Amino acid sequence: MYRLSCIHCGAEYAPGEIIYTCPKCGHLLTVDHDLDAISVTREDWNRRPISVWRYRELLPVTIPPVTLQEGGTPLYHLERIGRELGLPHLYAKHEGMNPTGSFKDRGMTVGVSMAIQLGMKSVACASTGNTSASLAAYAAKAGIPAIVLLPAGKVALGKVAQALMHGARVIAIRDNFDVALAMVRNLCIEQGIYLLNSVNPYRLEGQKTIGFEAIDQLGEVPDRMVLPVGNAGNISAVYKGLRELEHLGFIDRLPMMTGIQAAGSQPVVEAISGGLPEVRPEMHPETVATAIRIGAPVNGEKALIAIRETGGTAGSVTDEEILSMQRELAQKEGIGVEPASAASVAGIKKLIEEGAIDRDERIVCVVTGHLLKDPETVIKQCPSPVEIDATEQALLSVVRSSF
Numbered sequence: 001m002y003r004l005s006c007i008h009c010g011a012e013y014a015p016g017e018i019i020y021t022c023p024k025c026g027h028l029l030t031v032d033h034d035l036d037a038i039s040v041t042r043e044d045w046n047r048r049p050i051s052v053w054r055y056r057e058l059l060p061v062t063i064p065p066v067t068l069q070e071g072g073t074p075l076y077h078l079e080r081i082g083r084e085l086g087l088p089h090l091y092a093k094h095e096g097m098n099p100t101g102s103f104k105d106r107g108m109t110v111g112v113s114m115a116i117q118l119g120m121k122s123v124a125c126a127s128t129g130n131t132s133a134s135l136a137a138y139a140a141k142a143g144i145p146a147i148v149l150l151p152a153g154k155v156a157l158g159k160v161a162q163a164l165m166h167g168a169r170v171i172a173i174r175d176n177f178d179v180a181l182a183m184v185r186n187l188c189i190e191q192g193i194y195l196l197n198s199v200n201p202y203r204l205e206g207q208k209t210i211g212f213e214a215i216d217q218l219g220e221v222p223d224r225m226v227l228p229v230g231n232a233g234n235i236s237a238v239y240k241g242l243r244e245l246e247h248l249g250f251i252d253r254l255p256m257m258t259g260i261q262a263a264g265s266q267p268v269v270e271a272i273s274g275g276l277p278e279v280r281p282e283m284h285p286e287t288v289a290t291a292i293r294i295g296a297p298v299n300g301e302k303a304l305i306a307i308r309e310t311g312g313t314a315g316s317v318t319d320e321e322i323l324s325m326q327r328e329l330a331q332k333e334g335i336g337v338e339p340a341s342a343a344s345v346a347g348i349k350k351l352i353e354e355g356a357i358d359r360d361e362r363i364v365c366v367v368t369g370h371l372l373k374d375p376e377t378v379i380k381q382c383p384s385p386v387e388i389d390a391t392e393q394a395l396l397s398v399v400r401s402s403f
């Protein structure tokens with residue numbers, strides 16, 4: 001069993017209440033499981049296929065879930081990049097291998113299932129792209145309408161294509177993501193639509209399974225987990241899940257939770273480095289990594305706890321560093337990710353160069369979305385295909401000059 005509780009004042013609410021923040025103090029809510037009443041062993045989990053639903057005892061859904069077979073993503077050993085950085089135990093968990101190409105699917109399988117469980121008839125979100133693609137797909141699977149608000153002109157092509165093709169009503173707002181999120185929150189409360197941004201604590205329950213899988217695949221708790229941070233839901237979710245594993249006695253320590261932001265959009269980094277009690281919004285966020293072009297992270301309060309309670313850190317990377325790591329992952333490891341995802345590995349590169357972390361650490365970087373999400377940014381970085389006459393001579397001349 002579980003209840004909703006406020007992370008700030010501790011007020012408790014019934015699981016069926018349609019609320020997104022604490023009605024008493026306005027702070028964030030979390031799903032509190034009665035962990036002492038849960039009887040499952042790690043062996044039980046290990047007998048099931050690796051996926052979000054392997055961990056169903058720690059998820060709030062009691063109906064047959066709305067699923068597209070999410071989770072079970074690969075954990076890759078970054079052998080070449082690790083060798084170059086002097087990090088023998090560097091790994092990437094490729095969340096781009098989820099059904100719609102990002103980690104949002106872990107959240108949406110649970111979030112849309114909860115919408116159905118709670119009797120909601122429609123769903124909505126604001127999005128820098130991936131949330132909308134995922135919500136649209138899971139709403140289609142559930143057979144309910146979805147509305148998505150996007151910052152006009154600032155969403156990667158592949159993500160808009162997904163939201164449109166899966167049948168969502170796509171509305172482009174002439175302002176940034178933070179404004180779109182404020183608008184959709186009001187819309188949902190006033191119109192009785194179920195809000196599925198990461199301020200919804202049920203959605204984050206699905207995302208916590210990234211940490212569970214990483215430990216199951218690695219065979220031990222990593223020393224550090226590194227995530228790109230935008231709205232700050234994912235880092236908060238992974239931390240919450242690992243705390244639950246610790247309470248259950250399945251693990252005996254937590255990884256240092258490490259958040260990486262783009263230099264043009266780094267309010268969490270500023271709060272951590274400045275020792276601030278809360279995240280101060282960045283009013284004009286800007287970065288090529290449009291997925292994390294977010295100035296007022298809605299889960300800032302949870303993210304600060306995750307980082308501080310685990311002795312983690314936060315760092316920022318420039319757009320050049322992000323794109324350079326996107327190319328390195330693609331060309332040295334065969335791993336295709338979108339720019340925001342490369343930020344986690346770029347962040348580790350920077351932290352190691354600054355001498356801020358130990359080279360013996362076992363590090364899992366979460367790479368959050370697939371390369372194909374943002375083809376335009378890829379094409380801009382790569383040479384054009386060589387066009388030739390259809391002759392053997394022309395072909396051989398190009399091939400010879402390629403080695």
Ligand SMILES: Cc1ncc(COP(=O)(O)O)c(C=O)c1O
Nearest residue numbers: 229230231232233234291368369
């Ligand atoms: C590809 C990608 N990476 C990272 C993030 C950041 O995740 P979060 O908002 O949970 O911090 C997002 C979305 O925000 C995303 O779409």
Ligand SMILES: N[C@@H](CCOP(=O)(O)O)C(=O)O
Nearest residue numbers: 127128129130131197198231
């Ligand atoms: N990158 C996100 C931004 C919205 O974050 P959410 O986790 O609150 O949905 C996106 O893909 O839209």
